[in-house]
Amino acid sequence: MGRTARKRYTTRRLPFWMTRVTVAGGLGIAIMLTASLAASAATPTVADPSGDASHRAPGFMDIVGAETELIGGTISFQMSVAAPIPAAPPPTPPGTSQIEWDWALDTDPTTFPAGDPFPSGPGQARPAEFIVKVIWDGSSFSAILIDRTPLLGGGEATITPLAFTISGTDIQADVPANLLPSSFSWGAVTFYWSSPPGGTAGGHFVDALQPFYVHFPA
Numbered sequence: 001m002g003r004t005a006r007k008r009y010t011t012r013r014l015p016f017w018m019t020r021v022t023v024a025g026g027l028g029i030a031i032m033l034t035a036s037l038a039a040s041a042a043t044p045t046v047a048d049p050s051g052d053a054s055h056r057a058p059g060f061m062d063i064v065g066a067e068t069e070l071i072g073g074t075i076s077f078q079m080s081v082a083a084p085i086p087a088a089p090p091p092t093p094p095g096t097s098q099i100e101w102d103w104a105l106d107t108d109p110t111t112f113p114a115g116d117p118f119p120s121g122p123g124q125a126r127p128a129e130f131i132v133k134v135i136w137d138g139s140s141f142s143a144i145l146i147d148r149t150p151l152l153g154g155g156e157a158t159i160t161p162l163a164f165t166i167s168g169t170d171i172q173a174d175v176p177a178n179l180l181p182s183s184f185s186w187g188a189v190t191f192y193w194s195s196p197p198g199g200t201a202g203g204h205f206v207d208a209l210q211p212f213y214v215h216f217p218a
Contacts, residue, residue: 041070041217043186046209050082053190053207058090059083060169061099063207066188068103068216075180075216077103077132078172079188085166089136097202099136100191101171104128106213107184113148116157118203130180132173134164141166143173187212 045067053062059082066079079101089099105128112125117133131146143164148157160179165172188209194202 043068043214043216043218046188046211046214048188048207048209053082054205057190057206060085060089061101061190061192061206063188063190063209064169066103066209068186068214070177070217073177075175075177076172077175077186077188078170079103081169081171081190084168085171097138098193100189100193101134102189102191103132103173103186104189105130105132105180105184105186107149107181109185111149111152113151113157115151116148117146130184132162132175134166134171134173145173145175145179147179183216185213185215187214 045065047065048063050059050062050064053059062082064080064082066077069076069078081101104126107129109127111129112127113129114120114125117131118124118126126148129147129149131148132143133146134141134143141164143162145160145162146157147160151157163174165174190206192204192206194204
């Protein structure tokens with residue numbers, strides 16, 4: 001998952017045709033970055049078996065590798081899947097309102113926030129203090145960072161839009177490093193909702209990187 005000549009987009013909710021190079025009616029929209037910044041921290045690519053995704057999921061939700069890298073002031077979360085991600089991903093069985101490619105960050109092993117983007121209530125606490133998401137909502141792609149740490153004090157999770165890239169079988173979300181702790185454990189998942197996101201029983205994990213939690217920096 002190389003860093004050469006990547007396309008980067010900073011709009012929170014762009015139509016998918018704006019996340020690839022498109023030329024139509026004389027209009028071309030592309031931002032090409034060829035910077036050769038040296039990484040100061042990274043985790044090696046973690047491979048995951050192809051064909052192990054559940055729920056009869058298509059290849060574009062089957063994780064085959066993931067990594068995390070610090071480039072300058074940006075932490076890039078990268079994932080490779082078994083098949084190219086379509087411009088308009090079809091619903092996954094049994095039908096979905098949202099498809100996600102996520103990275104869960106456990107920044108404090110002693111805390112377990114409960115709430116957004118999961119249901120609140122007993123038994124709903126999760127170890128991830130932050131979640132990085134690239135989302136297909138049925139009409140467009142977007143990427144966000146969910147900071148769940150305010151939930152620990154009775155507050156609400158905060159959401160920050162992110163730059164993201166989709167290119168064939170590779171997907172990447174870029175987080176400003178000042179929004180995250182300097183070290184954490186992370187895992188990659190694919191996920192979909194068959195009910196509105198945040199519902200009580202509509203979330204389905206499709207594939208998860210194994211081993212799930214990888215330390216950053218390595």
